Amino acid sequence: MNLKYKVLIASLIIIILFSFSVEAKEVKLIINDQKVESNLIIINGRTLVPAEIISKHFGDNINWINNEQELRINNENLKAKLIVGKDKAVVNSTTVPLQTKIRESNDKVLIPLRLLPKIYGGNLAWNASTKTIYYNFNQVTNISVKKFSNKSQVVIKSVAAPQYKISHYQQPERLVLDLKKISLKEIDNSTQMFNDLIKSIRISQFQVNPATVRVVVDINQMSDYQLIRDGSNLILEINGEDGVNASSITSSFKKFHWKDKRIVIDPGHGGEKPGAIGQSGVEEKKVNYQIASRIYQQLKSEGFQVILTRGKDQNLSLMQRVKLADNWPADLFISIHADYNYKSWINGTTTYAHWNASEDNWALAWYVQDEIVKRTKTNSNGLKAANFLVLRESKIPSILVETAFLSNPREEYLLTTSAFQQKVADGVVAGVKRYFYN
Numbered sequence: 001m002n003l004k005y006k007v008l009i010a011s012l013i014i015i016i017l018f019s020f021s022v023e024a025k026e027v028k029l030i031i032n033d034q035k036v037e038s039n040l041i042i043i044n045g046r047t048l049v050p051a052e053i054i055s056k057h058f059g060d061n062i063n064w065i066n067n068e069q070e071l072r073i074n075n076e077n078l079k080a081k082l083i084v085g086k087d088k089a090v091v092n093s094t095t096v097p098l099q100t101k102i103r104e105s106n107d108k109v110l111i112p113l114r115l116l117p118k119i120y121g122g123n124l125a126w127n128a129s130t131k132t133i134y135y136n137f138n139q140v141t142n143i144s145v146k147k148f149s150n151k152s153q154v155v156i157k158s159v160a161a162p163q164y165k166i167s168h169y170q171q172p173e174r175l176v177l178d179l180k181k182i183s184l185k186e187i188d189n190s191t192q193m194f195n196d197l198i199k200s201i202r203i204s205q206f207q208v209n210p211a212t213v214r215v216v217v218d219i220n221q222m223s224d225y226q227l228i229r230d231g232s233n234l235i236l237e238i239n240g241e242d243g244v245n246a247s248s249i250t251s252s253f254k255k256f257h258w259k260d261k262r263i264v265i266d267p268g269h270g271g272e273k274p275g276a277i278g279q280s281g282v283e284e285k286k287v288n289y290q291i292a293s294r295i296y297q298q299l300k301s302e303g304f305q306v307i308l309t310r311g312k313d314q315n316l317s318l319m320q321r322v323k324l325a326d327n328w329p330a331d332l333f334i335s336i337h338a339d340y341n342y343k344s345w346i347n348g349t350t351t352y353a354h355w356n357a358s359e360d361n362w363a364l365a366w367y368v369q370d371e372i373v374k375r376t377k378t379n380s381n382g383l384k385a386a387n388f389l390v391l392r393e394s395k396i397p398s399i400l401v402e403t404a405f406l407s408n409p410r411e412e413y414l415l416t417t418s419a420f421q422q423k424v425a426d427g428v429v430a431g432v433k434r435y436f437y438n
């Protein structure tokens with residue numbers, strides 16, 4: 001291409017960009033009462049916004065895959081692929097058609113504004129006199145369970161009260177609650193609470209376009225249920241049959257001597273498998289081992305029989321770890337890990353059990369979780385159900401403790417300190433004792 005053409009093309013691009021930005025400056029975008037500072041671009045009457053507003057306004061990280069010309073949004077509930085030059089996007093394996101193509105301009109990926117309500121729910125509104133686009137979206141921000149003597153309440157918190165539809169199914173008995181035009185934030189797709197009434201709760205971004213959050217409550221037994229609106233909260237109240245004590249999650253255990261109890265402590269990863277690595281380079285395998293060793297020492301000094309699954313920097317397969325506990329045979333299996341999330345602000349302690357775990361097993365998880373967070377003052381992310389191999393294949397009560405987040409700079413530091421490690425260890429030991437003693 002000769003120079004003349006290059007200059008011509010360059011000036012054309014400048015003119016096009018200039019005319020876009022002039023047009024865009026006249027139009028304002030307000031997302032949930034917050035003015036968007038990024039420039040909008042309007043092409044053929046369609047508004048495009050820089051993809052960076054996804055991280056700014058929705059808190060989701062975006063990754064740019066250069067050789068695929070593809071933008072990815074990835075969190076526990078949302079997997080989206082936006083490809084430059086395409087007039088469709090893939091959101092949680094649903095293809096969403098777009099009225100205008102995704103573009104790249106000045107190193108910024110521009111996405112059609114209309115895609116956002118399809119991903120995050122909510123509505124767009126246009127005020128012609130002020131040339132302002134309003135985008136209001138709704139999110140489920142928290143789900144918790146309140147226990148009463150003969151009933152349980154599942155409390156769903158959201159920014160604004162959502163429309164809903166509830167269905168009751170049998171075999172297995174469950175309540176399915178669909179919340180409309182709403183998205184899910186910071187709540188994972190896993191079970192959390194349980195008692196005599198509720199077996200488990202599952203929550204997911206069930207559908208995009210229209211955005212629907214589905215809450216499935218698996219029921220152990222119930223006489224009836226009702227939905228109650230409380231401001232923007234929605235409360236699903238589940239009533240038990242007479243004589244059911246919804247608050248009891250533990251049964252009584254026999255008294256025993258500590259020395260009769262055999263406990264396997266499993267420091268996660270090891271050897272060539274470092275596990276998660278924090279921003280300043282702290283390796284999960286290392287802190288797991290240090291914490292596990294403290295638990296080992298502490299349990300020993302209390303009189304328990306205890307073994308560690310691995311040596312200081314050794315790697316064992318997950319199955320070998322389970323087998324070790326089975327062959328001994330052990331009474332409890334406790335795996336120690338540190339958590340990771342690409343969102344560095346996420347923090348706290350979580351204890352996992354298998355989703356088919358017994359009530360005893362869940363009681364162990366609860367005691368350990370409770371005793372750890374009491375001491376470490378970390379944010380309690382509660383109990384979660386998972387299908388991890390070490391939990392699934394184990395024949396004895398087994399839990400996996402995610403002590404804190406290596407991806408969170410503050411917790412990465414804490415995980416290396418002996419004070420924090422000891423608090424976690426003391427918590428695990430106190431939880432184990434409470435499990436056997438209660």
Ligand SMILES: [Zn+2]
Nearest residue numbers: 268275337338
């Ligand atoms: Zn791990």
